[in-house]
Amino acid sequence: MKNATIEQLKKLKYIEPDHGFVLRARNEIFAGSKPAFSMPSRMPTFAIPMWALSGAALTALLVGVSFIVPMMFPRPAFSASLNMNTLATEYGSLPINIQLKEIKYEQSMNQAVASAISEVSDTKTQHLNTELLQTEEKGATLTETNSTQIDSLLETLLQ
């Protein structure tokens, strides 16, 4: 009698989904968003956290090495650059000193030029004063000169 019940149950296998529904549902499922891609099949699931851990360990190792190695093996080039004598020598040869000298020279030159210009532009300056020139003429030893051209020029100037 139990078998009869089972036979009746097995008749339920004949129930089939509507063909239109099968196609419609299929289209709607694949028209929706795709699932996120998983890792390649060759990589087992337990390997994923191992990958992450090994990546973190490698990063930590690189950072550690970049700090520890310079401390263990200091480079001479760095220490030489900290020597005070060398620094003073280097400072002395800096182009800024050269520039300061040039500035000083230019300042003195400017002063000389300015005074020369002021003297030339000043009509009351002493070198054009007639009395002064006559006094100087008297005191001058004209006999010593051999140039007649200079003498004539001086006479012209005094007139």
Place this chain on the structure above:
Amino acid sequence: MKEEELLIQKAKQGDDISFGKLYDTYLPSIYRFVFLKIGRKEDAEDITQKVFVNAWQNLKGFEFKGFPFSSWLYRIASNAVIDYYRTWKGNISIDLVPEEYFSESMNEEGRIDDNFDITRVRTAIAKLEPDQQNVVIMKFVSDLSNKEIAESLGKTEGAIRVIQHRALKQLKTLIDTDEERHNRTTKEA
């Protein structure tokens, strides 16, 4: 099983053709399971579609442990049915199975007789406990092994055997009672 495993691996990498083959293989049995649990065509179609959408979206979480892919699908389906009844507030009504629902291998006379038997069996199944319904449908309609049913429902094989025994006993009583009532009504008429 090897071929199915390969399809699953490809589908997990986003290959919709491979998932399409799994869909074609398992859609009828999943639909049948949901339809027998729900009893309403439109709702059964809706839930079945949701089961496959859910499976497609969460395929990366599936791990092949030697059980057929269907065990995982049945687990999603039984959870979907639980969710359906949690929110559903209508009356339980069992639709008559339309003729086009039967496979084409059946003749017309067989369809009429079987439709009567099927409605009677479905009415009896609807009166069983949810776990008993699951086991009866998976065992005798979907032809799953006790191991596969245990995997799908998260129970031991021993528990499945006990549920199956009680379900068949209960089902027989329900069908016999219904048959007696039917015979009495026919005689009186």
